[in-house]
Amino acid sequence: MKKIILTGDRPTGHLHVGHYVGSLANRVTLQNSGEFDEIYFMIADAQALTDNAENPEKVRQNVLQVALDYLAVGIDPAKATIFIQSLVPALYELTAYYMDLVTVSRVQRNPTVKAEIQQKNFESSVPLGFFCYPVSQAADITAFHATSVPVGEDQEPMLEQCREIVHKFNSVYGETLTEPNIYLPPNKACYRLPGLDGKAKMSKSLGNCIYLSDDAETVRKKIMSMYTDPTHIQVSDPGHIEGNTVFTYLDAFSKPEHFAEFLPEYANLDELKDHYRRGGLGDVKIKKFLNRVMETFLGPIRTRRAEWEARKEDVYDILQEGTKRAAAKADATLQEVRRAMRINYFEDKNLLK
Numbered sequence: 001m002k003k004i005i006l007t008g009d010r011p012t013g014h015l016h017v018g019h020y021v022g023s024l025a026n027r028v029t030l031q032n033s034g035e036f037d038e039i040y041f042m043i044a045d046a047q048a049l050t051d052n053a054e055n056p057e058k059v060r061q062n063v064l065q066v067a068l069d070y071l072a073v074g075i076d077p078a079k080a081t082i083f084i085q086s087l088v089p090a091l092y093e094l095t096a097y098y099m100d101l102v103t104v105s106r107v108q109r110n111p112t113v114k115a116e117i118q119q120k121n122f123e124s125s126v127p128l129g130f131f132c133y134p135v136s137q138a139a140d141i142t143a144f145h146a147t148s149v150p151v152g153e154d155q156e157p158m159l160e161q162c163r164e165i166v167h168k169f170n171s172v173y174g175e176t177l178t179e180p181n182i183y184l185p186p187n188k189a190c191y192r193l194p195g196l197d198g199k200a201k202m203s204k205s206l207g208n209c210i211y212l213s214d215d216a217e218t219v220r221k222k223i224m225s226m227y228t229d230p231t232h233i234q235v236s237d238p239g240h241i242e243g244n245t246v247f248t249y250l251d252a253f254s255k256p257e258h259f260a261e262f263l264p265e266y267a268n269l270d271e272l273k274d275h276y277r278r279g280g281l282g283d284v285k286i287k288k289f290l291n292r293v294m295e296t297f298l299g300p301i302r303t304r305r306a307e308w309e310a311r312k313e314d315v316y317d318i319l320q321e322g323t324k325r326a327a328a329k330a331d332a333t334l335q336e337v338r339r340a341m342r343i344n345y346f347e348d349k350n351l352l353k
Helices: 017-033 045-049 056-073 090-099 104-108 111-119 133-143 153-173 216-224 245-253 256-262 269-278 283-309 312-341
Strands: 004-009 038-043 081-084 148-150 181-183
Touching: 004 017, 004 133, 017 038, 017 056, 017 148, 017 245, 017 283, 038 056, 038 312, 045 056, 045 133, 056 081, 056 283, 056 312, 081 312, 090 133, 090 312, 104 111, 104 153, 111 133, 111 153, 133 153, 133 312, 153 181, 153 312, 216 283, 245 269, 245 283, 256 283, 269 283, 283 312
Parallel strands: 004 038, 004 148, 038 081, 148 181
Antiparallel strands: none
16 A cells, blocks of 8 residues: 555645644654655635635745745645645545535534634534545545644544545445554654744744744744743742743754754753743743744744745645645545446446346
């Protein structure tokens, strides 16, 4: 069996560092590992429209921004296919067939769906397309026979629902679809990076993000305003690590070599945490260290993004060619599904048998 990756992002804004540690860094590592036969990265504009139907320009303008973010972090179009979801028609037909295999109550129990509905204040006015996006996501994944889906931890319920659809389809129509596995970041601190304000999740809609495209001064200002420990008022006060956003980011981003270069009085993060707990270590010093750590990876991303921005015609060509390849792959899967369901009526001129 081929090893295939499929994952993607909604183009509702620029991508942020939560996307980076939660999935993008993983994607680059997997892309460069040589272990995978096919790699697909989807710009999920159709999914973005499920809760932005009245503001399509927002989605349209951000398709290119997400593509630039992909290329900036190191996604290589020579190794991976970058494509636009809405231009792959087979995905919608697969979604329609899969809807018949899922109950409304099952979607309602999906923790990710429930959390998103609450976050977006939909209450009883949930757009049907948004409500059904776990089924649409299953179509996206299975259309490419993906075996691995590198995403954040919050997407685990979606992958579980996808696997249920695969099991149901294969049990009814015969072995056709491929069961995917989630691929989480190796560092658990990266599973769900909190927002700058200390809220549970970094989110474009909440405006509590550091974007991959932010300039150095913007990043510095955001880090210096980050939520820490409200009880750590004086430098001499003992501090708390748990729930302290600055230390959560250091858990996710810092490496031993950063201490040797930027904060040599500490051997590692554990020593820094111990000093903060005892008291005598100010938040400003830690934030300045975090800023230097963040710049070690944001700086090169910023440079690559500027280079690609100067070549937008090339980016357009990458998207167009990638979408053609993705559409051909999804069409082939759709034909397999039609045969399995015996709705390929005119394929063998055997309609009545």
